[in-house]
Amino acid sequence: MSTGIEGLDEILGGGVLSPSTTFIAGTPGTGRTTLGMQSLCAAAKKGEKVLYVAISSKPEALIRQILARFSFFEENINIRTFNVSSVERDPLTMLVEMGNIISSLKPDRILIDPVTSIGFGFPEAERRRFMYSLNAAINEWDAVVYFTGTLEPDNVKSNVISDIVDNIIYLSQNFDTHSTRRYIKLMKVSGMPSIQGEHTFDIGTDGISIYPKDIAPVNYSIPASNERVSIGIPPLDEILGGGLFKGSANLIAGSTGTGKTVLGLQFIMEGAGKGEAGVIMNFEETPEELYLHAANFGWDLRGMQEKGKIKIIHTLPSLLDPNKHMMQIKKAIGEIGAQRIFLDAVEGFDYAIADPIERKEHIAALTRMCGNQGITSLMTCLTPGNTECPKIFDIQISPVADSIITLQQNLISSDLQKSLSILKMRGSNHEKSPAKYDINSNGFVIEDLIREEKSKH
Known part of the structure; x- marks a missing residue:
């Protein structure tokens, strides 16, 4: 009953x-x-x-x-x-x-x-x-x-x-x-x-x-997909070996100002433009701030949301109930038939879930839930500045991520140079060399690979 x-x-x-x-x-x-x-x-x-x-x-x-x-x-x-x-x-x-x-x-x-x-x-x-x-x-x-x-x-x-x-x-x-x-x-x-x-x-x-507390067990009846999903930046898709795998969990790690949010928004807008609805989960910027941020790159985020192509879930970390947040995500996915998810950023859970093991399991449950439904997820993670290459074990959710993209910036001859590396990607022959990138009015732009710099090391 x-x-x-x-x-x-x-x-x-x-x-x-x-x-x-x-x-x-x-x-x-x-x-x-x-x-x-x-x-x-x-x-x-x-x-x-x-x-x-x-x-x-x-x-x-x-x-x-x-x-x-x-x-x-x-x-x-x-x-x-x-x-x-x-x-x-x-x-x-x-x-x-x-x-x-x-x-x-x-x-x-x-x-x-x-x-x-x-x-x-x-x-x-x-x-x-x-x-x-x-x-x-x-x-x-x-x-x-x-x-x-x-x-x-x-x-x-x-x-x-x-x-x-x-x-x-x-x-x-x-x-x-x-x-x-x-x-x-x-x-x-x-x-x-x-x-x-x-x-x-x-x-x-x-x-x-x-x-309810969501444990999201692994669904072994779902076969691994070889289908690729474009991130919205063709050169980056190429570096990844053809794009992200459909239903995979992917992490963008970088310090403040490296463009993690821009890359995530580009991923969501690319999907919305192709009829693949997306959910944005954000802890810091309000929806109005995100609209303005996206408009700087010519992206009509507000319009896509009004058309039902995108849903934004904004929650202050101090008010976050992880179980309620998970239910909101499930509801949003169901309402728009989402195929992409962007979580910015995973450290927003630090305030609500003090225990690191419980926090890791919650994020793992979120990625399993997405994977069970064939939804491709992209998450951001803040790393300390002035680190040439963040160690995988320093990134708390790295074990649940199918791929890790690291973003770095260094001051070279009074010029702030940004570089991107694929630290990990399961099941794909990705590019091993780092690549220069920039953020301009078009968004996240890949410039060229840094093969010479790599050989010197």
């Missing part, structure tokens, strides 16, 4: 079984009630009969007023309230009354919110006996049942509720000076091929939006 929440079905492996029990746990303010209610209301919209059991000191009218702030709220849901202080002291009476209500309504889905306050004042042994009695009753309800509860992560597994439920969803949040990052993970799933790991989510007036 679908939960009715985009992203949640995906991480659960398709939804929840019916009948089944799901415990939505977390600390206060993490969105447990919102998640449960959103699923309940989505089911009600599809014609299911649902019941919200609210254990609260608030009356039903006030609860409806609070829930009505969300756009997903359905007025026709059934709500029954139980006073929290009574439930803490006398849970058995509540269980009998709730059983009578459920026998009368015969709901398809039920949310009990929260279950951790039931019998709160009882000794642990008595609370465990009550929970097993509740579980016996649930088995007769033949419904999808959600519980919410306030628990720290370390206390979830030791709680008796963990023994009786099929699924455990844990919500948490981290605060820093710039933003709040919310996480959702599965601590227990029964009978479904779930996606493990820490996924992220947002809460807004439309409810909860979940962004």
Whole structure:
């Protein structure tokens, strides 16, 4: 059965079984009630009969007023309230009354919110006996049942509720000076091929939006392609042995001012002109700044975007949610049928993903996702200045790149000379000598190979 929440079905492996029990746990303010209610209301919209059991000191009218702030709220849901202080002291009476209500309504889905306050004042042994009695009753309800509860992560597994439920969803949040990052993970799933790991989510007036962690496994059924893709600069295509391989991941490494962005934009504009839509992912320059930058070379980037040939995804590094960013990329690819992607620059992930291994895996997942769909990707990477040839192992994503193009500039006799080298290219007999290049009103222009300089070394 679908939960009715985009992203949640995906991480659960398709939804929840019916009948089944799901415990939505977390600390206060993490969105447990919102998640449960959103699923309940989505089911009600599809014609299911649902019941919200609210254990609260608030009356039903006030609860409806609070829930009505969300756009997903359905007025026709059934709500029954139980006073929290009574439930803490006398849970058995509540269980009998709730059983009578459920026998009368015969709901398809039920949310009990929260279950951790039931019998709160009882000794642990008595609370465990009550929970097993509740579980016996649930088995007769033949419904999808959600519980919410306030628990720290370390206390979830030791709680008796963990023994009786099929699924455990844990919500948490981290605060820093710039933003709040919310996480959702599965601590227990029964009978479904779930996606493990820490996924992220947002809460807004439309409810909860979940962004699954993307592992993008390698698709071994896709054969390697020998088809070439023009980068938009014929001499550079020639140096590469005929262009980039379709579906490959390619890296442009260079210091500030070497023309990495210009080369990437030229790659995207070349594709757009040939009917190959492209996505630009940028962390620093806004779309308006990119339009102006492209216009300096006579490229109508704005016009191509308005025609649906190009999509620009601009995100500030400080606000970047990697999972949400991946979902935005997938959506953009689907909307325009993208065949090219330009990421400028990979160090934008440094702020959002502190762990270098996790950061590398995220970039690898992005390139695998592109490769699985036959999309050719071009990424830029900033290297320190005044280095003649950046070492491959100093470039953190070099192992996932099929080709590495390095851009360098040196001051020679008061003239700033730019040179390009193909440091690596899998499966292609590329040019081994570096080449001079320049950036002028036409964009990125290859001048000639530096064979003489190479022989001196």
